[in-house]
Amino acid sequence: MKRIRFQFSLGYSLLAAFLLGFGHMAMACDPLPSWNEGAAKQFIIEFVKTTTEKRSENFVPEAERIAVFDNDGTLWAEQPMYFQAFFIFDRIKALAPQHPEWQTEEPFASVLRGDIKSALAGGEHALMEMAMATHAGMSTQEFEQIVKDWVATAKHPLTKKPFTEMVYQPMLELLGYLRGHGYKTYIVSGGGIEFMRPWTEAVYGIPPEQVIGSSIKTKFEMQNGKPALMRLPELNFIDDKEGKPVAINQHIGRRPIAAFGNSDGDLQMLQWTGAGEGKRFALYVHHDDAVREWAYDHPSSIGQLEKGLVEAAANGWTVVSMKNDWKRVFPFEWEH
Amino acid sequence: MKRIRFQFSLGYSLLAAFLLGFGHMAMACDPLPSWNEGAAKQFIIEFVKTTTEKRSENFVPEAERIAVFDNDGTLWAEQPMYFQAFFIFDRIKALAPQHPEWQTEEPFASVLRGDIKSALAGGEHALMEMAMATHAGMSTQEFEQIVKDWVATAKHPLTKKPFTEMVYQPMLELLGYLRGHGYKTYIVSGGGIEFMRPWTEAVYGIPPEQVIGSSIKTKFEMQNGKPALMRLPELNFIDDKEGKPVAINQHIGRRPIAAFGNSDGDLQMLQWTGAGEGKRFALYVHHDDAVREWAYDHPSSIGQLEKGLVEAAANGWTVVSMKNDWKRVFPFEWEH
Numbered sequence: 106m107k108r109i110r111f112q113f114s115l116g117y118s119l120l121a122a123f124l125l126g127f128g129h130m131a132m133a134c135d136p137l138p139s140w141n142e143g144a145a146k147q148f149i150i151e152f153v154k155t156t157t158e159k160r161s162e163n164f165v166p167e168a169e170r171i172a173v174f175d176n177d178g179t180l181w182a183e184q185p186m187y188f189q190a191f192f193i194f195d196r197i198k199a200l201a202p203q204h205p206e207w208q209t210e211e212p213f214a215s216v217l218r219g220d221i222k223s224a225l226a227g228g229e230h231a232l233m234e235m236a237m238a239t240h241a242g243m244s245t246q247e248f249e250q251i252v253k254d255w256v257a258t259a260k261h262p263l264t265k266k267p268f269t270e271m272v273y274q275p276m277l278e279l280l281g282y283l284r285g286h287g288y289k290t291y292i293v294s295g296g297g298i299e300f301m302r303p304w305t306e307a308v309y310g311i312p313p314e315q316v317i318g319s320s321i322k323t324k325f326e327m328q329n330g331k332p333a334l335m336r337l338p339e340l341n342f343i344d345d346k347e348g349k350p351v352a353i354n355q356h357i358g359r360r361p362i363a364a365f366g367n368s369d370g371d372l373q374m375l376q377w378t379g380a381g382e383g384k385r386f387a388l389y390v391h392h393d394d395a396v397r398e399w400a401y402d403h404p405s406s407i408g409q410l411e412k413g414l415v416e417a418a419a420n421g422w423t424v425v426s427m428k429n430d431w432k433r434v435f436p437f438e439w440e441h
Numbered sequence: 442m443k444r445i446r447f448q449f450s451l452g453y454s455l456l457a458a459f460l461l462g463f464g465h466m467a468m469a470c471d472p473l474p475s476w477n478e479g480a481a482k483q484f485i486i487e488f489v490k491t492t493t494e495k496r497s498e499n500f501v502p503e504a505e506r507i508a509v510f511d512n513d514g515t516l517w518a519e520q521p522m523y524f525q526a527f528f529i530f531d532r533i534k535a536l537a538p539q540h541p542e543w544q545t546e547e548p549f550a551s552v553l554r555g556d557i558k559s560a561l562a563g564g565e566h567a568l569m570e571m572a573m574a575t576h577a578g579m580s581t582q583e584f585e586q587i588v589k590d591w592v593a594t595a596k597h598p599l600t601k602k603p604f605t606e607m608v609y610q611p612m613l614e615l616l617g618y619l620r621g622h623g624y625k626t627y628i629v630s631g632g633g634i635e636f637m638r639p640w641t642e643a644v645y646g647i648p649p650e651q652v653i654g655s656s657i658k659t660k661f662e663m664q665n666g667k668p669a670l671m672r673l674p675e676l677n678f679i680d681d682k683e684g685k686p687v688a689i690n691q692h693i694g695r696r697p698i699a700a701f702g703n704s705d706g707d708l709q710m711l712q713w714t715g716a717g718e719g720k721r722f723a724l725y726v727h728h729d730d731a732v733r734e735w736a737y738d739h740p741s742s743i744g745q746l747e748k749g750l751v752e753a754a755a756n757g758w759t760v761v762s763m764k765n766d767w768k769r770v771f772p773f774e775w776e777h
Contacts, residue, residue: 168648245690289650302694312504313694314625323690325683325709332712334690341691347661354581354659354670355677356692358638358649373661376668 136282138432139275145388145430148423149279152386156362157286163384167287171361173353173374174280176294176301176318178367178408179390180309181272182261182435184399186221186407188268189296190232192255194221196239204238213238236297237338241321245299245334252303264439269308273390275431276365280309288363291315293353295345295370299336317356319344345370350377367392368408372416379420387422389413394428396440472618474768475611481724481766484759485615488722492698493622499720503623507697509689509710510616512630512637512654514703514744515726516645517608518597518771520735522557522743524604525632526568528591530557532575540574549574572633573674577657581635581670588639600775605644611767612701612726616645624699627651629689631681631706635672653692655680681706686713703728704744708752715756723758725749730764732776 140146155163156170177183197207197216207213212231215224225231240248261271280290292301292311298318305311320341323334344352350373353361363386364371364378375387392401392408403411417424427434476482491499492506513519533543533552543549548567551560561567576584597607616626628637628647634654641647656677659670680688686709689697699722700707700714711723728737728744739747753760763770 168642171650298691298694306504314507314692316694320691323687325686325713327712332686332709332716334686334713350661350668350670351659355634355656356650358634358652373668376663377661377670380668 136285137275137278139278141430141432143430145423145425149282149386149388152363152384153282153286153288156384165362165383169359169362170283170286170288171291171357171359172283172288172363173291173293173357173361173365173378174276175366175368175371175374176292176296178392179273179365179371180276180280180292181268182398183407184401185262187296188261188271189300191259191262191268192252192300193232193235193239194224195255195259196251197235200239233340237321240297240300241336241338243336245323245336248299248336249303252300256304263441264435264437266435266437266439269304270436272308272436273431274433274436276390277309277436279365280311283363284310289315291317291353291357291361293317293344293349293374295319295343297321298344317344317352319348347373349374353377362386364388365390366413368410369412370409372413375413375422376416379422387417387420389417389422389424391424391426393426394431394434396428397434398427472621473611473614475614477766477768479766481759481761485618485722485724488699488720489618489622489624492720501698501719505695505698506619506622506624507627507693507695508619508624508699509627509629509697509701509714510612511702511704511707511710512628512632514728515609515701515707516612516616516628517604518734519743520737521598523632524597524607525636527595527598527604528588528636529568529571529575530560531591531595532587533571536575569676573657576633576636577672577674579672581659581672584635584672585639588636592640599777600771600773602771602773602775605640606772608644608772609726609767610769610772613645613772615701616647619699620646625651627653627689627693627697629653629680629685629710631655631679633657634680653680653688655684683709685710689713698722700724701726702749704746705748706745708749711749711758712752715758723753723756725753725758725760727760727762729762730767730770732764733770734763 137146137149155161156165158164174180177187181188194216197213201207201217207217212224212227212235256269259268260266261268264271284290290311292305292315294301296318298316298320301318302313302316305316306313322337322339322341324337325332325334342348342352349371353374360381361378364375365388366375367390379385379387389410392399394400401408402414403409414424473482473485491497492501494500510516513523517524530552533549537543537553543553548560548563548571592605595604596602597604600607620626626647628641628651630637632654634652634656637654638649638652641652642649658673658675658677660673661668661670678684678688685707689710696717697714700711701724702711703726715721715723725746727746728735730736737744738750739745
């Protein structure tokens with residue numbers, strides 16, 4: 106009997122050693138292999154340790170571990186223009202046969218001639234007109250399929266890669282590293298919420314219910330006895346600047362512990378996150394790699410980062426240099 | 442050596458038996474002890490089995506197991522009036538010293554005289570005016586604390602119990618049973634989203650990010666260098682009737698597999714859920730127990746259920762009789 110008990114505990118210990126061993130192996134692996142050793146990587150790892158280790162004075166219960174990420178320029182690229190703009194132009198071309206008036210009507214006529222610069226000359230108003238013409242007038246289900254089909258075939262004009270491969274490898278690792286430590290990762294983007302949801306789970310591991318974005322209004326109606334949500338050509342919410350903390354509060358109802366952005370459009374989200382009690386983490390990705398990505402901050406019509414850099418310096422936020430902090434940028438190798 | 446290996450596997454088997462044994466015990470336990478045996482309980486158990494057992498033809502991957510619950514009249518009671526209305530009246534009394542004009546101004550004057558009937562005589566408009574006067578003008582953080590303080594002390598006028606105990610025991614069991622099988626449970630209520638979030642996690646096990654409700658607008662602003670979200674006296678969204686599927690799409694981005702309601706205000710949510718592909722579950726709680734709860738369906742100024750009963754019969758939805766299907770109603774014993 107004594108021996109059995111001894112052997113049982115031996116068996117138990119072997120099992121425990123086996124499990125712990127795996128744990129140690131995982132710990133020994135570099136969780137952020139595409140990040141160069143340096144202050145940014147060190148800061149991330151220290152932050153995750155201090156907020157997730159049980160005995161840490163900065164320990165955060167798992168339910169409160171909310172991390173929010175901007176999308177354009179933070180998780181995937183945004184040059185030479187927002188990828189959703191490529192989608193809009195492709196949709197205008199696809200829908201042109203049903204809209205003969207677009208051959209002469211601006212900004213559509215310019216798009217159909219391939220003159221994007223003229224199409225965008227009308228500024229915000231022209232872009233909004235094109236967005237409504239391509240994003241509304243169908244059910245949510247139909248729109249989801251349109252996005253899925255586009256994402257499966259459309260290619261970036263410079264890299265010739267699918268847009269969903271134009272994602273930052275170091276940020277994919279960061280998403281996984283945070284989730285591996287009990288963080289819930291959210292997207293909080295100025296991009297269209299229903300433009301992102303069809304592919305964020307496959308690409309980032311972020312499910313639709315954790316995607317927050319700009320939106321147009323939808324309307325519930327019965328069509329031949331079947332319910333449908335129809336997309337209306339009417340703005341519902343712009344999830345940018347002051348809108349980001351508002352949307353975070355509306356969707357999540359908790360203040361995030363960590364926030365990641367790349368532009369002045371993310372400033373209020375970083376401020377809101379950083380001002381919470383206890384340990385917080387605010388990080389800017391700085392586009393300073395003209396060879397492997399693009400170099401821009403201000404002035405810039407896309408991803409302007411000026412106030413954000415001032416605030417980052419004043420508040421001790423982490424600023425990531427794509428050039429120096431990232432061993433690789435995209436999952437594939439590419440240079441200009 | 443041979444003995445050690447034998448003993449190791451014995452130890453392992455003992456451990457396995459121990460774990461499996463617990464599993465069997467859990468299976469043998471009634472997961473819904475406050476539900477009487479009958480069609481409704483049977484239907485719930487069959488539904489959960491068929492959507493969660495790996496080999497079932499109706500198997501639903503865990504990520505898609507979304508269940509949505511109305512709150513007023515479905516998870517907690519709503520008589521003699523919506524509990525949020527008690528909150529509004531209590532807040533008017535608390536704020537009265539700062540508003541001397543309310544002594545003569547309707548509907549506030551009636552509330553301060555304790556004449557609720559007259560206060561509500563102004564209908565929707567009067568109620569909205571009182572809601573704005575009590576729900577806006579402070580930060581989201583301040584409002585959260587106000588709700589927490591109220592919930593901790595306010596009592597139901599008939600049962601003398603805290604409102605957060607006026608919850609249906611069978612529904613608490615159903616929430617736990619669904620979550621135990623990988624379902625994510627959401628509240629989709631006409632009630633105020635920020636009125637519910639401060640207590641839903643403790644009472645229902647539903648975290649703030651899974652609470653959807655009606656809302657007023659909020660505004661991000663810096664106050665002495667600190668960011669705040671201020672609550673504005675302006676309607677943002679009414680999460681009722683056609684609004685429910687719209688809000689589900691906006692917040693969750695997936696169609697639910699199961700939906701639970703008690704009134705015509707939940708009809709579109711049940712239609713939207715029920716019309717999805719594959720196995721779906723739509724359930725109405727019917728208030729037919731005049732002794733242990735309240736008996737009402739139509740006509741009723743609260744929780745009107747008329748069209749819903751017709752649709753339920755036409756579509757084979759489950760209608761739960763509180764009187765016959767529920768062994769107990771509240772966690773405590775009470776009769777009129």
